[in-house]
Amino acid sequence: MLLAGAMASDPKPRVRFAPSPSGYLHIGGARTALFNWLWARKLGGSFVLRVEDTDQDRSSMESVQAILDAMRWLGLDWDEGPGVGGPHEPYFQSDRKAIYRQHCEQLISEGKAFRCYCTKEELDAQRAALKAENPKAQFKYPGTCRDRGDQPDLPHVVRFKAPTEGSTAFDDKVFGIIDTPNKEQQDFVIMRRDGLPLYNFAAVIDDHLMDINLVARGRDHIGNTPHQIMLYRAFGWEPPDFAHLPMMLSPKGEKLSKRHGHVAVQDYEARGYSPMGVLNYLARFGWSFGDQEIFSRQQLIDAFDWTRVNRGDGKFDDKKFADVNFEHLKQPELTDDDAYVARVKPFLEEAGLEHDEVRVRAALPLIRERARDFRDAVNHLDFYLREFPVMDEKAQRKFLVADNAEHLQAFRDHFASFAPWPSDVGQVEPMNEALKSWLEGTGRSMKQVAQPVRVALTGRTASPGLFEVMSVLGRERSLARLDRAVELCRAGG
RNA sequence: GGCCCCAUCGUCUAGCGGUUAGGACAUCGGCCUCUCACGCCGGUAACACGAGUUCGAAUCUCGUUGGGGUCACCA
Numbered sequence: 001m002l003l004a005g006a007m008a009s010d011p012k013p014r015v016r017f018a019p020s021p022s023g024y025l026h027i028g029g030a031r032t033a034l035f036n037w038l039w040a041r042k043l044g045g046s047f048v049l050r051v052e053d054t055d056q057d058r059s060s061m062e063s064v065q066a067i068l069d070a071m072r073w074l075g076l077d078w079d080e081g082p083g084v085g086g087p088h089e090p091y092f093q094s095d096r097k098a099i100y101r102q103h104c105e106q107l108i109s110e111g112k113a114f115r116c117y118c119t120k121e122e123l124d125a126q127r128a129a130l131k132a133e134n135p136k137a138q139f140k141y142p143g144t145c146r147d148r149g150d151q152p153d154l155p156h157v158v159r160f161k162a163p164t165e166g167s168t169a170f171d172d173k174v175f176g177i178i179d180t181p182n183k184e185q186q187d188f189v190i191m192r193r194d195g196l197p198l199y200n201f202a203a204v205i206d207d208h209l210m211d212i213n214l215v216a217r218g219r220d221h222i223g224n225t226p227h228q229i230m231l232y233r234a235f236g237w238e239p240p241d242f243a244h245l246p247m248m249l250s251p252k253g254e255k256l257s258k259r260h261g262h263v264a265v266q267d268y269e270a271r272g273y274s275p276m277g278v279l280n281y282l283a284r285f286g287w288s289f290g291d292q293e294i295f296s297r298q299q300l301i302d303a304f305d306w307t308r309v310n311r312g313d314g315k316f317d318d319k320k321f322a323d324v325n326f327e328h329l330k331q332p333e334l335t336d337d338d339a340y341v342a343r344v345k346p347f348l349e350e351a352g353l354e355h356d357e358v359r360v361r362a363a364l365p366l367i368r369e370r371a372r373d374f375r376d377a378v379n380h381l382d383f384y385l386r387e388f389p390v391m392d393e394k395a396q397r398k399f400l401v402a403d404n405a406e407h408l409q410a411f412r413d414h415f416a417s418f419a420p421w422p423s424d425v426g427q428v429e430p431m432n433e434a435l436k437s438w439l440e441g442t443g444r445s446m447k448q449v450a451q452p453v454r455v456a457l458t459g460r461t462a463s464p465g466l467f468e469v470m471s472v473l474g475r476e477r478s479l480a481r482l483d484r485a486v487e488l489c490r491a492g493g
Numbered sequence: 494g495g496c497c498c499c500a501u502c503g504u505c506u507a508g509c510g511g512u513u514a515g516g517a518c519a520u521c522g523g524c525c526u527c528u529c530a531c532g533c534c535g536g537u538a539a540c541a542c543g544a545g546u547u548c549g550a551a552u553c554u555c556g557u558u559g560g561g562g563u564c565a566c567c568a
C-alpha cells in the first residue's frame with residue numbers, strides 16, 4: 001500500500017473552503033470553514049475560498065451571495081477568492097472549464113482516461129439485468145469502452161481508468177490511516193457528456209493548481225478521497241494532507257436538514273445570535289480543549305489543533321448553542337459595549353424603537369445578564385426606550401388598582417426629592433437604603449410597594465431592580481411614569 | 494448489500510493502564526431576593542455487550558450489537 005499524506009512536510013498551511021452555491025451556508029459547512037480558517041490563522045497560512053459551481057442547474061448567484069455574506073458575518077475572511085482575487089484566479093469553477101478540459105485531454109492522451117460512449121440508459125439496463133440474475137450483485141461499469149477506439153466526435157463522457165489491484169490508503173489527520181481496497185473501485189466519470197467536470201476531477205485539479213496542502217472537509221467525503229488520490233497519482237502530483245470532520249447530526253441523529261429547524265447561518269444572524277457565539281458553539285462541536293467551553297476568536301485560533309478533533313459524530317443541541325451565545329453576550333470581554341450596541345441596533349430599528357444610544361448603553365449591564373440573543377435584548381430594552389411603557393394588561397389589572405394609588409403617590413413624592421439621582425446602575429445603593437428606612441418609617445412593606453412601582457415604571461411584573469431601572473430612565477421620566485400610574489390606579493379602580 | 498468510519502451522563506465532551514470516571518448544557522432541589530435575571534451551593538445521570546491481554550482496563554486486541562457515511566453524467 002502506498003500511503004498518501006504520511007510524510008508531508010510542514011510548510012505554512014494553504015487550506016480552502018469550497019462550497020457549492022446551491023442554497024445557503026449550512027451550519028455544518030460553516031464548521032468546516034471555521035476549522036480550515038482557524039488552522040490557517042494559527043500558523044499564518046492562507047485560507048482560500050473557491051466556489052464549486054460546475055453543476056449549473058443547482059448553482060445560483062444569489063446563493064453565492066448568501067454564502068459570502070454569511071462568511072463575512074462570521075468574520076471568516078479569506079485570503080484568496082471571490083472579491084479579493086489572488087494568484088490562482090479564477091476562483092469560480094465555472095470560469096475554469098478550459099483548465100479541466102486540458103487536463104482531461106492530457107489523461108486521455110496518456111492512456112489514463114478514455115472516452116465512454118455508453119448512455120445512461122444502456123448502463124441502467126445492464127444494471128437491471130444483473131439485478132434480475134443476482135439481486136445481491138454489485139453493478140460496476142464493465143469497462144465496455146476502455147479499449148474501444150477514440151472517437152471524440154461521438155457524444156461521450158470521460159472515465160478514469162481506475163486501478164483494481166491493491167489498495168489506496170491515506171493518513172487522515174483526524175481518523176488516522178484509512179485503507180480502501182481498489183477492487184471496490186470502477187472507472188469513474190470525470191467529465192460529463194456536456195463537457196463539464198465532475199466534483200472529484202475538478203477538486204483535484206484546483207487543489208493542486210492552488211497549492212492546497214491540506215484538504216479538511218466533512219466525513220461524508222472520505223469515500224471520495226481514494227478517487228482523488230488516484231487522480232493525483234495519475235497526474236504525477238503529490239496529494240495534500242487530508243483531515244475529515246465528524247458529522248453534525250440532528251438531535252435525533254439524522255442528517256441535519258431544514259426540517260430540523262435552523263440550519264442556515266443566516267437563520268442565526270436573523271435570530272440575533274452573535275457571530276462569535278455561533279463560531280464558539282461550532283468550534284466545540286467535534287473539538288475540545290480540556291474543560292474550556294467559552295473562547296474568544298483569538299483563544300480559538302491559539303488553541304485549535306487537529307489532534308484534539310474527535311472522530312465520533314455528534315448531535316446538534318439548540319439549548320447548548322443558545323447558552324454559548326448567551327455567554328458571549330454576557331461578557332464585555334467577549335462582546336464589548338460598542339459591538340453590542342452596533343449589533344442590537346438593526347433589531348431595535350426592526351422593532352420600530354427609538355435608538356437612543358445613550359440610554360441603551362446605560363441599560364446595557366442590565367440587558368447583558370438577561371438577553372440570550374440580540375432579538376431578546378430588544379424585548380428587554382423596550383420599556384427604557386419609550387416615552388411610557390407598554391402596559392401588560394394582566395400586570396396593570398393586578399397592581400395598578402385603587403388600593404395602590406396611595407402607595408405609589410407616596411413613593412413618588414418621597415423619591416422626587418432624592419438627590420443625587422443615580423446616574424449609573426452601580427450607584428443605586430443609597431436609594432435602596434432610603435427605601436428601607438422610608439418603608440419602616442411609614443409602616444409599609446416591600447411587597448406592597450415594589451410590584452406596583454415596577455409595573456408603573458416598566459409595564460411588567462418582571463424587570464431589573466427598581467432603582468436600576470430608575471437610574472436608566474432618569475428622574476423626569478421615572479416620575480412621569482409614576483404620575484401616570486397613579487392616574488391609572490384612580491381611573492381603573 | 495459491498496466498502497469505510499464511529500461508540501463515556503439526555504446532549505457536547507475530559508480521560509490517552511491504577512481517578513470517589515471530571516466539566517459544560519439540560520433537568521431537579523436550595524441559597525440570594527422588591528419581581529425577573531445573573532450568581533452561588535447541591536442532587537439525579539455515562540464507560541453498549543462479550544471474550545481476551547494484564548497484578549490491574551473507560552483506556553490495548555478480537556468479536557457482537559448499535560449508529561453513521563458512501564456507493565451518480567450532485568457536490
